[in-house]
Amino acid sequence: MTGPRGVGKSSLISALIRELTQRGHRVAALLVDPSSPTSGGAVLGNRVRMPYLPDEVFVRSIWAESERSVPLRAAVSIELLEAAGYDYVIVETPGAGQVSTDTLRxxxxVVVLMPLLGDEVQVIKAGMMEIGDIYVINKSDIPESELMYSYVKSLVKGKPVIKVSALYGTNLGELVNAVNQLLSSRRASGEQLKRRVERRRFVVEEALRELLEARLRSSLSKIHPSVLVERPNLIPEVISSLKASLVKSLSGGP
Ligand SMILES: Nc1nc2c(ncn2[C@@H]2O[C@H](COP(=O)(O)OP(=O)(O)O)[C@@H](O)[C@H]2O)c(=O)[nH]1
Ligand SMILES: [Mg+2]
Structure with missing residues (x-):
């Protein structure tokens, strides 16, 4: 679930959690927002802003020392939660920046929440009109939402556009049905599997990158800077030897 700050992502997730748990599903929610004040490892920090959560709902902020590692942590968490039997893993991300882009991938x-103000729509139009699968106009209790609904419908031709109010719990069933419908047609067409293969590929690539970076840092830290200046070829040499040792260890060699 993505969209600019203040559109009501957290509120809608909280309302959806209620809707889904009432239908008997196990639900988890992850907040992937490096600029969030609840980042920094605050376990359950986000529960504070979701007052109606049943105890059995899993809610966490995703955090890592390095911002670049956040999407990898998110991907691994999604995989683990699915393996643990959660029916829905709802991820909140603000939509701007590399962390969000990777998280949507x-x-x-992808459910995009649209703002009600025209100029904000112009700002997010560029990136958001391709990435979304379902578009949501939240705050349908506010009259301006009607205009935005017609506008967005004309923008995203063919994709579902759904009006909801997270505040009053209006039309949540319609949103859940649209999500389920799309998921089951993707399961049937093989699209779902393709996306999951992509996610695993992302996990493997990012984990390898982190491993290589850590090893490179540790190898380079053992070399005195003056030696690096005198022998500029040393860095590429270190990189190739790291690559070779990694390939060896991955193929089960010594
Ligand atoms: N009127 C109205 N306000 C809402 C609705 N959903 C959320 N809000 C308000 O919008 C503000 C931002 O909500 P929040 O969920 O924190 O947005 P986020 O930044 O996208 O996670 C809060 O003050 C909410 O109470 C809604 O359906 N109707
Ligand atoms: Mg939020």
Whole structure:
């Protein structure tokens, strides 16, 4: 679930959690937002802003020392939660920046929440009109939402556009049905599997990158800077020897 700050992502997730748990599903929610004040490892920090959560709902902020590692942590968490039997893993991300872009790439389905103000729509139009699978006009209790609904419908021709109010719990069933419908047609067409293969590929690539970076840092830290200046070829040499040792260890060699 993505969209600019203040559109009501957290509120809608909280309302969806209620809707889905009432239908008997196990639900988890992840907040992937490096600029969030609840980042920094605050376990359950986000529960504070979701007052109606049943105890059995899993809610966490995703955090890592390095911002670049956040999407990898998110992808691994999604995989683990799915393996643990959660029916829905809802991910909140603000939509701007690399962390958000990667997070949307590793999701099965992207729900975009549209702002009600025209100029904000112009700002997010560029990136958001391709990435979304379902578009949501939240705050349908506010009259301006009607205009935005017609506008967005004309923008995203063919994709579902759904009006909801997270505040009053209006039309949540319609949103859940649209999500389920899309997921099951993707399961049937093989699209779902393709996306999951992509997610695993992302996990493997990012994990390898982190491993290589850590090894490179540690190798270079053992070399005195003056030696690096005198022998500029040393860095590429270190990189190739690291690559060779990694390939060896991955193929089960010594
Ligand atoms: N009127 C109205 N306000 C809402 C609705 N959903 C959320 N809000 C308000 O919008 C503000 C931002 O909500 P929040 O969920 O924190 O947005 P986020 O930044 O996208 O996670 C809060 O003050 C909410 O109470 C809604 O359906 N109707
Ligand atoms: Mg939020």
């Amino acid at each position: 590793i999701s099965d389905l």
